[in-house]
Amino acid sequence: MNNTSVWEIIKKVGIITFGALLGAYALNFFLIPANVYASGFTGAAQLLSRILADYASLHVSTGLLLMLFNIPVAVLGWLKVGRAFTVYSFLSVLLTSVFLELIPIQEQADDVMLYAVFGGVISAIGIGITLKIGASTGGLDIVSMILSRMSDKSVGTYFFLINAVIILTAGLLYGWDKALYTLLSVYVSTRVIDAIHTRQQKLTAMVVTKKASELQKAIYSRMVRGITIVPAKGAFSNEKRDLMLTVITRYELYELKKIIREVDPNAFTNIIETAGVLGFFRKDE
Incomplete structure (x- = not known):
């Protein structure tokens, strides 16, 4: 392995670490205190964590659930997508889960809309820079890679469906204002990712x-x-x-x-x- 390859790996790991830190910070300081949910697997883990705590008195952290959700996806990615992409993506998930455990959750948000916007922007910056260096934040990114290699169908439908389930569930269980704030956060996050990386799939x-x-x-x-x-x-x-x-x-x-x-x-x-x-x-x- 030459010096260029070593430096490239170090740079990738550094950017992935920073992106994971931003994602965890956005969750624990903005989205979770405001009861606003992220998109994709992260939002699903966040929502399930709260449902288990409120309805089953089981306190399972968002970071742990995020890791569990991504293990089968990582196995599929390893077999179907490619080892390097999957390893870097799973590293992003692992670091995000670790940072979610280490960073304390902020107290209740005063301005939910402001927290939803800032949380969406900060998490999107982390996702955008991770995508830009050839990795991903796991979850639906790897699923979309697998689907695109199996057929020519758009993966946008799958992104829409899981985010729709998250938003509707949040609205039914915790009030439609939470669903609307979640929709706002997802929209802002998507626009920032488009600006950093690329809009088209x-x-x-x-x-x-x-x-x-x-x-x-x-x-x-x-x-x-x-x-x-x-x-x-x-x-x-x-x-x-x-x-x-x-x-x-x-x-x-x-x-x-x-x-x-x-x-x-x-x-x-x-x-x-x-x-x-x-x-x-x-x-x-």
């Missing part, structure tokens, strides 16, 4: 390169995306090149950039947002 990469064969082999060995290669020619230089087209998920953007930098640093790459895909969204086996 799918992206199209157009790569102009002289090393199409080497890039194709590298992408096929480390990703499961199909590639279309079109002959191209530079208008100014009149040199022959190839235009490579591939559609990826936003979670694979970091890995694709890394492959291109390693194989052909001089390649011209254009990443554009993809609203939808018709056809099978993966490399044929």
Whole structure:
């Protein structure tokens, strides 16, 4: 392992740790005191923790439930997605769970709306920087990776359904004002993540390169995306090149950039947002 690889691992772990710290801080200082729920598995763990305490007198921490929810997902990710992505993602979950146990929960919030907004923003910053370095915060991120590799169906429906269940359950059990504040927090969080990383679940990469064969082999060995290669020619230089087209998920953007930098640093790459895909969204086996 060279020095660059070691430094990259240290940088990734550092950013993941900071992102997990932000996520735990947002929960224990803003969302939990205000009885506002996060999105995805984190919100589900947070809601279940309160339900168990209120209706069964069982005090199970949000951090522990979050970890338990993510164990089967991590196993699936290890088998279906990739070891590096899954390890970094599970590390994020593990650190978040640890920080949730170490950071004391703030007293009751005075201004619920303010706490909902700030909690959503801070947690989103943690999620956004984690996504940006090629990892995730676990849960639905890994589920979406698995689903996208099994079919070309949008994973947005699954995100919507679990968040809808969280919001409706919170409204039914603890009042619709809590559901509305949760909806506000989820919306703010989503917008901040969009600003830091990318809004679209799918992206199209157009790569102009002289090393199409080497890039194709590298992408096929480390990703499961199909590639279309079109002959191209530079208008100014009149040199022959190839235009490579591939559609990826936003979670694979970091890995694709890394492959291109390693194989052909001089390649011209254009990443554009993809609203939808018709056809099978993966490399044929």
